[in-house]
Amino acid sequence: MATISLESVSPGIVTLRIDGPIKRGDAKEFAAIADRAVRNQVHTEGPVFVTVAIDSPGGDYEEGIDLGKLFWKNGYRTLVRSGSRCYSAAATAFLGGSFLGASGGWGPDRVVELGGNVGFHSFYVSSPETALLAEGIEQGKQLTILLTSYAIALRVDIKFLVESLRKGPSELLLVKTVDQFRKLEIQLMGARRTTVLTAEGAVHAANYATQWRRPLSVSTSAKQSTAIVRAIDATEFRKDMLRRLIDPSGTKGLAARIIKRALLALGAQIESAIPYDIKVLVLGRRHSAIGKERVFYVSGFDYGGGFYVTDCFVIPHNEGTDRLTLSVVTVDTGNSLKVFQFNRHGDFLYEVHHPDSEPVRCP
Numbered sequence: 261m262a263t264i265s266l267e268s269v270s271p272g273i274v275t276l277r278i279d280g281p282i283k284r285g286d287a288k289e290f291a292a293i294a295d296r297a298v299r300n301q302v303h304t305e306g307p308v309f310v311t312v313a314i315d316s317p318g319g320d321y322e323e324g325i326d327l328g329k330l331f332w333k334n335g336y337r338t339l340v341r342s343g344s345r346c347y348s349a350a351a352t353a354f355l356g357g358s359f360l361g362a363s364g365g366w367g368p369d370r371v372v373e374l375g376g377n378v379g380f381h382s383f384y385v386s387s388p389e390t391a392l393l394a395e396g397i398e399q400g401k402q403l404t405i406l407l408t409s410y411a412i413a414l415r416v417d418i419k420f421l422v423e424s425l426r427k428g429p430s431e432l433l434l435v436k437t438v439d440q441f442r443k444l445e446i447q448l449m450g451a452r453r454t455t456v457l458t459a460e461g462a463v464h465a466a467n468y469a470t471q472w473r474r475p476l477s478v479s480t481s482a483k484q485s486t487a488i489v490r491a492i493d494a495t496e497f498r499k500d501m502l503r504r505l506i507d508p509s510g511t512k513g514l515a516a517r518i519i520k521r522a523l524l525a526l527g528a529q530i531e532s533a534i535p536y537d538i539k540v541l542v543l544g545r546r547h548s549a550i551g552k553e554r555v556f557y558v559s560g561f562d563y564g565g566g567f568y569v570t571d572c573f574v575i576p577h578n579e580g581t582d583r584l585t586l587s588v589v590t591v592d593t594g595n596s597l598k599v600f601q602f603n604r605h606g607d608f609l610y611e612v613h614h615p616d617s618e619p620v621r622c623p
Contacts, residue, residue: 262286262316266297274298275311278327282319282349287326294336307360310336318348321403325349325410328356332414335360335369342375342450347432351380352407355414355444367445368415372435374450379432380424417443438468455584457576462556463487466572469588469600474561474569488560497555497573504595553577568592 261283267275274297278290294310301308312331318324331338331353338357340346346354357370372378404425411421420443424433435441441448454461460478466487467475476487492500558572573589586602 261289262319264290264293266293267313269297269300272301272306273309273311274301275313277313277315278350278353279315280317282316282323282327282353284320284323286320286323287330290327291330294330294334310334311339312336312357313339313341313344314346314350314354315341315344316347316350317345318350321349321352322406323349324352325406327353328410328414331356332358335366337369337371340372340376340378342373345377345379347377347379348381351378352410354378355411355416358414370444370446372441372446372448374448378435378446380435381427381429381432382425415445420444455580455582457554457556457574457579457584457586459489459491459556462558462574463489465574465586465588465602466558466590468602469572469590470561470567470569473565473567474563476558476560485560485562487558489556489558492555492557494553494555497557497575500573501589501597504591504597553579563593568594 262281263277263279264286265277265279267277269275274294276290276294276297278286298308298310330336335358336356337359338354340354354370355368357368358366359369360366407421407425408418410416411418420440427433435444435446440446457465463476463478475484477484478487478489480486553575556574558574559570561567561569563570569590569592571591573591575587575589577585577587588600588602590598590600
């Protein structure tokens, strides 16, 4: 069984630990230990906040789900510290981390320190006897239903769940991309805040905005095209955007010139035809609009397979402060424009790994 212990206690705050493989009966033992620790806080004014620090290679899947349900029901925060591992059934339990607001409210409260490891894979049934194969398949179906129900109750992204179920017992799907942390509503603690956007960071942001469908790299890299990236100023960016909006076909013939003159003749009415997000960035209609910011132009995408993005423009706002945020404008082959906003702070936003990177092997 896992070692379940009371790590520390102070007025209104309790920290418990789960170390080692998760076995049958751990949820019941944990509930008893946690209940005693909370009851000993009876003289504390206000709620008692419970954090569960996990360091486990995995174990019994159903017991992991039972632990997660217990965390979720009671509002226990889950934590994976730097250097700790939380795999398989333990990762399933980790997803149960939640908060209970003093005046109402309930939601996920899952924390990973920078350097902590959380990994998922499919459950498996150990059945050496051929005669037990049918029984194993039936048990697998039941576990799938149980896990799906658990994920829905905990507001866990179903697509991520399906992806994790594709991993065999000797593989791990590590949580390591911005997209994964966001979808699983996991907080990352300890990431150094970034105040200045680099060219490499701009390429990462462009990859994320295009869902890594044709990934770029600042240097030669497997499965990635070499990025064309350069810094431009706000004036050059505005001119490029307006050129694409006014002459979306990109042609220079007589028809294009007639259309351009007609649009310019409309004066202020042209603004009504411009998408709001682009209007904000190009015409400067709110405080976060582009002013004197630098802009990174990113291109070099490989087309095909329904992918038509040709260029990205990455605009850092509040650069030079710890409130750095990004806007990314993607442009497709028809000069259609889309805007993506990034409001996460810190290097974590830009240190994005390719989702198709090689799976990590279980120790």
